Amino acid sequence: QVQLVQSGTEVKKPGASVKVSCKASGFSFTSYGITWVRQAPGQGLEWMGWITTYNDKTKYDQKFQDRVTMTADTSTNTAYMELRSLRSDDTAVYYCARVPGYSFGFAPWGQGTLVTVSS
Amino acid sequence: QSVLTQPPSVSGAPGQRVTISCTGNSSNIGAGYDVHWYQQLPGTAPKLVIYGDNNRPSGVPDRFSGSKSGTSASLAITGLQAEDEAYYYCQSYDSSLSGSGVFGGGTRLTVL
Numbered sequence: 001q002v003q004l005v006q007s008g009t010e011v012k013k014p015g016a017s018v019k020v021s022c023k024a025s026g027f028s029f030t031s032y033g034i035t036w037v038r039q040a041p042g043q044g045l046e047w048m049g050w051i052t053t054y055n056d057k058t059k060y061d062q063k064f065q066d067r068v069t070m071t072a073d074t075s076t077n078t079a080y081m082e083l084r085s086l087r088s089d090d091t092a093v094y095y096c097a098r099v100p101g102y103s104f105g106f107a108p109w110g111q112g113t114l115v116t117v118s119s
Numbered sequence: 120q121s122v123l124t125q126p127p128s129v130s131g132a133p134g135q136r137v138t139i140s141c142t143g144n145s146s147n148i149g150a151g152y153d154v155h156w157y158q159q160l161p162g163t164a165p166k167l168v169i170y171g172d173n174n175r176p177s178g179v180p181d182r183f184s185g186s187k188s189g190t191s192a193s194l195a196i197t198g199l200q201a202e203d204e205a206y207y208y209c210q211s212y213d214s215s216l217s218g219s220g221v222f223g224g225g226t227r228l229t230v231l
Contacts, residue, residue: 035220037165044121045157045165045208047220061219095164102212105155105170112164 002026004034004096004110011116012086019082020113022096029072030054033099034079035106036070038092046092050099051079086117122147122216123209123223130229131199139226141192141209147221149190152212156185156194159206159225168207169194196228204230 007021022034035050049060053072060068069082079096094113097106124142131137141154148154154172157165167176169185172192182203184195192211196203209223 037220037222044225045159045210045222047210047222050220059218062216097165103153103171105153105167105176105210106157106165107167107170107176109164109166 002098002108004098004108006094006096006110006113009114009116011118014087014117014119016086016117017082017084018086018115019080020094020096020115022079022081022110024077024079024098027098029077030074031100033101034070034072035097035099036068036081037095037097037106037109039095039112040089040092043092048081048094053079083115086115088117091115091117121224122213122221123211125207125209125223125226127224128227128229130231132231133199133201135199136195136197137199137228138196139194139207139209139228141194141223143190143192143211143213143221145190146215147190147211147213148187148192150214152214154185154187154192155210156183157208157210158203159208161205165208199230201230204228 033052036048051058051070067084071080097109156169158168159165172187173185182198206225208225213221
């Protein structure tokens with residue numbers, strides 16, 4: 001079945017970087033984009049950006065433009081999101097999701113990866 | 120502060136109909152971008168329940184419906200069931216943010 005499986009929980013110190021993976025199965029990886037969304041504890045959803053996997057074109061939200069890099073490895077059907085210069089307010093669950101385009105919504109979603117930033 | 124505005128909470132009794140509003144402006148919903156709705160149960164990832172303003176993905180009950188007019192959109196749930204108790208988020212895109220994705224702040228639906 002169509003599925004996205006993310007890497008496990010991360011604990012990082014302020015100033016460090018984290019790289020979260022999202023492995024796709026059950027569909028043609030290069031026919032879809034992958035978007036990344038985060039959710040801080042007790043808060044709503046926040047869009048971070050997306051990557052079109054067939055040509056590695058990316059679009060990032062202005063808030064993360066200087067600190068995030070999204071990549072895709074078509075040989076392993078895996079997308080990655082790296083966030084640098086971590087701060088305590090980056091503590092959140094990070095989700096990946098498949099996106100066909102502007103008119104189709106994000107589905108399915110990965111199970112989420114908790115990233116905790118603490119000294 | 121979210122770009123799209125939703126009420127913090129709504130409630131209804133089993134069997135009733137509830138609606139959740141999502142208000143934007145001329146740069147997002149009013150610019151013609153499609154609106155999508157997600158359901159998030161406690162401790163789980165969001166799930167798409169409406170895409171493209173008013174389309175249901177396979178497997179989503181027809182009790183869920185969406186609509187859009189001008190700069191606002193709505194999610195309606197009829198025949199409310201206990202299992203519908205969750206957070207609901209609207210999502211679209213914004214041309215003033217160079218086409219970035221935007222979410223509403225989320226609405227907590229309580230089934231009384």
